[in-house]
Amino acid sequence: MKTILKRKILIPIFAIAILFTGTAFKTANNNFFEIAKQIEIFTTLFKELNMNYVDETNPADLMDNAIKNMLNELDPYTQFYNEQDVEAERIKRTGDYTGIGASIKTLKDRLLVIEPYKGYPADKAGLKAGDEIINVDGQNVADYKDDAGNLLKGTPNSSTKVTYIRQGKKSSTTIKRSEIEIDAVPHFSMVNETTGYIVLKKFNEKASQQTGYALKDLKAQGAKSIILDLRSNPGGLLSEAVNVVNLFVPKGQLVVTTKSKVKKYNRTYYTKRDPIDTEIPVVVLINGRSASASEIVSGTLQDLDRGVIVGARSFGKGLVQRPKKLTYGTQLKVTISRYYTPSGRCIQALDYWNKDEKGNAVRVKQKDYNAFKTRNGRKVFDGGGVVPDEALDYSKNSAITTAILNNQSVFDYATKYYYMHPNIEDINKWKLTDADFINFKNYLKKTGFSFETETEKSFAKAAEIAKTENLDEDIKRDYNALIENLNNSKLKAIDENKSQLMSLLSDEIIKRYVYREGLYDYYKIHNAEIKKATEILNNTSRYRKYLN
Structure with missing residues (x-):
């Protein structure tokens, strides 16, 4: 075992040596000595730990945890992917995989069915949202150390037997796996005789093609205006965001610019195709969970005064990632740049390089926002997501x-x-x-x-300090009264x-x-939100007023 372990340690060392020999000296800002020093310390520690620790260790698990904890110090988008993670990312990118056809959430000791997809294997086998899968093909989910969701995957037409709990009752069913195709556009239709409605849920490789098809179909049905629903769309491929914008703006239009410390990643993205319709009125719906590519589309259409944005302030992710292949089928998805919409703004809301005392990223303060101008001279701001032209209180999560x-x-x-x-x-x-x-x-x-507010946390901290200063008897009564008032306030907030x-x-x-x-x-x-969008599109002068 020691020989195998030494080989596992020496291989990365040789790989690192080759890496530095080939590339390190080409980068002027590279602190070669410090990086080499830290790698040597780590490999020495890793070797001694695995050879001498009192219990048997799992080098792969230790390394996986070490890498992921290191990356936790950066932004949440810079991530290490093992072989299973790489496959999961491929599914997100392409929208195709083989499985049971359901959204599954992995919990500590079971798999929770979040949503069975209509007509797919899980649905045909009778699984419903809320079912708790506890066993897959004889394997107890609670005893499975890796991601138990992988137990449900397999080759097309293979079968899997699952045991689940529904409303306290245990049942079993057999599911025949199939190829699953996840649409970027799960729905499009006419809201009324003149308004088309397109739901774009993710920016995978099908996003612009399916959105374009929907737009053409709706126009053929008589659509004179379009509602593009990007609510809770987490984003995806930057190139697809550019292509979706291209459906509504001419060829050759600047959509997004990326800026990085590595010059080759500094890029400008222009529309490259002939659009479908540059005149049709568009309302884009967004909310606090619309992020990344969704913000490129909504932010660009806003900057170009090509559409009216309705809903709640978007998430505020202005960072771009790129996958980097590593050895043994693993990958690093690393944040390489920030992106900027045509007006020049970056809508990144959280500053991951300046964190509070608890290690949380600091939100950019509104006083630090910078103003930019749209094509028609309207003011827009950076630093806090895309702000709608028509902000709706009921769209914003409290x-x-x-x-x-x-x-x-x-x-x-x-x-x-x-x-x-x-x-x-x-x-x-x-x-x-x-x-x-x-x-x-x-x-x-x-x-x-129950949930603890920031106010409660501050009061609790003050109460602890008061105890050390022997002031607790004087403060305790007032503190309890404050907490009671806070609890009443939270109950009131539910009604509000x-x-x-x-x-x-x-x-x-x-x-x-x-x-x-x-x-x-x-x-x-x-x-x-759709009613508000329809109302805006039905009033031509009101629609134009937003854009001027």
């Missing part, structure tokens, strides 16, 4: 809404609601009632939902965010009955 979502309370309540109401006659006429909202609040209370919470609950519940496809049809009738 602190308590975010906490409720992160706690999975909306998802879990939707599961509970579905099994309490197994049949709904007409989903497009269905609405949650005030009584349902009261039930949801009771559910939050019953399940022990009722409309948004009702909307989030409705979205999750509707998918249980009519899948995601049915949700988009429901949106066209009930969704407030």
Whole structure:
């Protein structure tokens, strides 16, 4: 074993030596000695640790953890990918894979079905959102050390037997895997006689082709205006963002510029194709989870005064990553540059190079934003995501809404609601009632939902300091009163965010009955953001006023 271990250690050392011999001296700013010194320290430590530690070690796991913890000091987008991670990234990029056809969340001891895709194997086998998979082909998920989600993957037409828990009852089913194709555009249709609606959910390799097809089809159906829905679109390929913009602007238009410390990564991206329509009015919907490529599209169309942006401030990711192949099938996805929209702004919201005392990235303060101008002279700003031309309060997640979502309370309540109401006659006429909202609040209370505000954290810290200064008896009474008032304030905040919470609950519940496809049809009738977009597009003078 020692011989094998030495070989594992020596191979990277030789590789590093070759790397430095070939490239290090070509880079003027490269601190060769310091890097070489730190590598030597680490390899020596790694060898001694694995050879001498009292228990048997797993060198691969130790190295994987060491690399990932090192990268945690940088931004969250610079990541090391082992062989399994590389495959997962390929799936994101292409949108194709072989599996059971469901969105799965890996928990500590089980796999949670988030959403079965209509017509795919998991759906055909009877799995539903909220099912907890505990065993795959005889392998207990709780005992599986790696990502248990990989247990569900396999070759086309192969079968897998899963055991799951639904509403406390254990069941089993056999699923026949198939090739899964994830559309970038899962839905497009007419909202009314003149307005087309396109949902673009991710910027994989199909994004611009499918968006272009949808745009042409809607125009053929009579669309005189377009709503492009980028809400909760996390981004993807920069090139596809450029191509989507190209559908609406002429060939040769600057879309995005990237700037890096490495000169070869400094690039300008222009549209290269003939557009489909440069005149059709466009409203782009965004929210706080619209990021990266979504922000390139919305930010560029805003800078060029080519579309009206509606919703809530976007996430604010102005960083560009590039994959770098490493040895043994692994990769490094590294942040190489910042991107800038045509007006010259970078919308990066978090400063990962300046962190607070807890190690969290600092958000760029509004006073530090810089103003830029669109083609028509409108003011736009950097530093905090894309700010909509029409900002809607109900599109913005509050602190308590975010906490409720992160706690999975909306998802879990939707599961509970579905099994309490197994049949709904007409989903497009269905609405949650005030009584349902009261039930949801009771559910939050019953399940022990709680979250700690920044104010509470500050008060707790002050209380601890007070104890060391022997002031606790004088302060304790006031402190308890403050905490009680804060708790009352949080309860009040749930009521104040009722409309948004009702909307989030409705979205999750509707998918249980009519899948995601049915949700988009429901949106066209009930969704407030789509109603606002339609209202803007129906009033030509109002639409033009936003852009001038």
